[in-house]
Amino acid sequence: xxxxxxxxxxxxxxxxxxxxxxxxxxxxxxxxxxxxxxxxxxxxxxxxxxxxxxxxxxxxxxxxxxxxxxxxxxxxxxxxxxxxxxxxxxxxxxxxxxxxxxxxxxxxxxxxxxxxxxxxxxxxxxxxxxxxxxxxxxxxxxxxxxxxxxxxxxxxxxxxxxxxxxxxxxxxxxxxxxxxxxxxxxxxxxxxxxxxxxxxxxxxxxxxxxxxxxxxxxxxxxxxxxxxxxxxxxxxxxxxxxxxxxxxxxxxxxxxxxxxxxxxxxxxxxxxxxxxxxxxxxxxxxxxxxxxxxxxxxxxxxxxxxxxxxxxxxxxxxxxxxxx
Amino acid sequence: xxxxxxxxxxxxxxxxxxxxxxxxxxxxxxxxxxxxxxxxxxxxxxxxxxxxxxxxxxxxxxxxxxxxxxxxxxxxxxxxxxxxxxxxxxxxxxxxxxxxxxxxxxxxxxxxxxxxxxxxxxxxxxxxxxxxxxxxxxxxxxxxxxxxxxxxxxxxxxxxxxxxxxxxxxxxxxxxxxxxxxxxxxxxxxxxxxxxxxxxxxxxxxxxxxxxxxxxxxxxxxxxxxxxxxxxxxxxxxxxxxxxxxxxxxxxxxxxxxxxxxxxxxxxxxxxxxxxxxxxxxxxxxxxxxxxxxxxxx
Numbered sequence: 001x002x003x004x005x006x007x008x009x010x011x012x013x014x015x016x017x018x019x020x021x022x023x024x025x026x027x028x029x030x031x032x033x034x035x036x037x038x039x040x041x042x043x044x045x046x047x048x049x050x051x052x053x054x055x056x057x058x059x060x061x062x063x064x065x066x067x068x069x070x071x072x073x074x075x076x077x078x079x080x081x082x083x084x085x086x087x088x089x090x091x092x093x094x095x096x097x098x099x100x101x102x103x104x105x106x107x108x109x110x111x112x113x114x115x116x117x118x119x120x121x122x123x124x125x126x127x128x129x130x131x132x133x134x135x136x137x138x139x140x141x142x143x144x145x146x147x148x149x150x151x152x153x154x155x156x157x158x159x160x161x162x163x164x165x166x167x168x169x170x171x172x173x174x175x176x177x178x179x180x181x182x183x184x185x186x187x188x189x190x191x192x193x194x195x196x197x198x199x200x201x202x203x204x205x206x207x208x209x210x211x212x213x214x215x216x217x218x219x220x221x222x223x224x225x226x227x228x229x230x231x232x233x234x235x236x237x238x239x240x241x242x243x244x245x246x247x248x249x250x251x252x253x254x255x256x257x258x259x260x261x262x263x264x265x266x267x268x269x270x271x272x273x274x275x276x277x278x279x280x281x282x283x284x285x286x287x288x289x290x291x292x293x294x295x296x297x298x299x300x301x302x303x304x305x306x307x308x309x310x311x312x313x314x315x316x317x318x319x320x321x322x323x324x
Numbered sequence: 325x326x327x328x329x330x331x332x333x334x335x336x337x338x339x340x341x342x343x344x345x346x347x348x349x350x351x352x353x354x355x356x357x358x359x360x361x362x363x364x365x366x367x368x369x370x371x372x373x374x375x376x377x378x379x380x381x382x383x384x385x386x387x388x389x390x391x392x393x394x395x396x397x398x399x400x401x402x403x404x405x406x407x408x409x410x411x412x413x414x415x416x417x418x419x420x421x422x423x424x425x426x427x428x429x430x431x432x433x434x435x436x437x438x439x440x441x442x443x444x445x446x447x448x449x450x451x452x453x454x455x456x457x458x459x460x461x462x463x464x465x466x467x468x469x470x471x472x473x474x475x476x477x478x479x480x481x482x483x484x485x486x487x488x489x490x491x492x493x494x495x496x497x498x499x500x501x502x503x504x505x506x507x508x509x510x511x512x513x514x515x516x517x518x519x520x521x522x523x524x525x526x527x528x529x530x531x532x533x534x535x536x537x538x539x540x541x542x543x544x545x546x547x548x549x550x551x552x553x554x555x556x557x558x559x560x561x562x563x564x565x566x567x568x569x570x571x572x573x574x575x576x577x578x579x580x581x582x583x584x585x586x587x588x589x590x591x592x593x594x595x596x597x598x599x600x601x602x603x604x605x606x607x608x609x610x611x612x613x614x615x616x617x618x619x620x621x622x
Binding site: 048057128278293301 | 434468470495501621
């Protein structure tokens, strides 16, 4: 790790209340000379942020209560909660939610586990360590467009690389699998892309966190005769539980927001069977120009994500206390 | 806290010195096993890219080679030439570079000012505003894509590269401000006070003291903004319909949609899109990792 020492100081110092301040001392006083000075510095950023995130959030809620008309000549009609009721009764919406759930279950545990596995292996010195870390991270910085099209190509039915690997190399299957032409195999392909692309991110975050686990704890465990597995379970895992939670929550949020990979690999097909919430919402909004329905679905998804994230913090947060 | 702690230089040496000094274990077989497993993982990471580059360097064929080529069998630059000239990827590359560079500059300048205000001063509504920014980090961008589109339309920013810059910059503000504020807060107050004694105003302090000291964090913000803008697809897809205004991701996806079997061309364009990313990543690796792990490591 190159800069974890700095990082840890950086994150520790984040809550401003944590640092002792000597108020009212000369020129370094935190009270500005004129009330508008801090606002002058903050204004461009705050205005931009409020205009493009704050205001649209409120507006999104408003649009979701309307049968929204995209034509300026036609008036939008207030329909209350109808868009929400419609989403909850829409089988295609539920199919998309189930697909996101399947994607989550297939990709998130594997991504986090593999990321941690390789982080533990790469933590200690080994030849080519930096190069390996770079290689694992390249998919993360590559555009979703490039990697999605690449995986679409690899999962081609006729002479695709994955089918060659499965049938000719491993002899696992007698005939070519039409990966992207049926629901479950397509979701497997999309999940494999998710694992492949996000693994490096988990690895890098875990690597930074593993460096912070006290060496003396490992040495104490070694004196007690602990083997590598015991050390992992009793020293490493408790030592990085905060990071583990952070990674898990972000990966779960990411899984519910799976979007460009599905759009580009299957476009929700065949017959809408691989649609996920965001592809379905995007189509309703921008193909069928039903902005109200699209906004309502995005709000349902946002609330759902919020509840799930909160539940994870609650659940693992309590477990964390129990581990102490 | 001293000025030294602001610089990541030297932290490499601080990377667990006890581990380096520890005597070598006799079990070198475990080292071999570890390297072998990591190597297998790295091959899985790289193999798709090898197939991508090989396909881009070979002539287009009606059927895919079986087994797939991890290294090109016959070399040709035809796909690159055709993509660059006939399919206007030169233009898309230019659009992407223009948008990404402007986004990087704008988001670093604007967020360093905002972060400075939050780090240096107490002012009314400060905590409320900062909470709003943090909440903005949690909201998936796609939730507000419909009203953002309506907003872009009313601001006349559809089909405009500057419009992309505007929204990409805005999208980075919350994260980069969060990142930079933490850094500015660690600037030693003694230095600030010393400048006051010398009669420096707040703008001078910002430019001469805070900005230079925050260079590592500014680099982190720049790498994130650049990669974010360079790789972005969904927003560009939503607001750009003029084919000459496409960015690289948009151009690649649209081309694949129109010519579903011209994989050599698609991957030539993809390779061209990935090269700057890898260059920025390798050059800014340290800063990128600093950004990723901010907030994660406790």
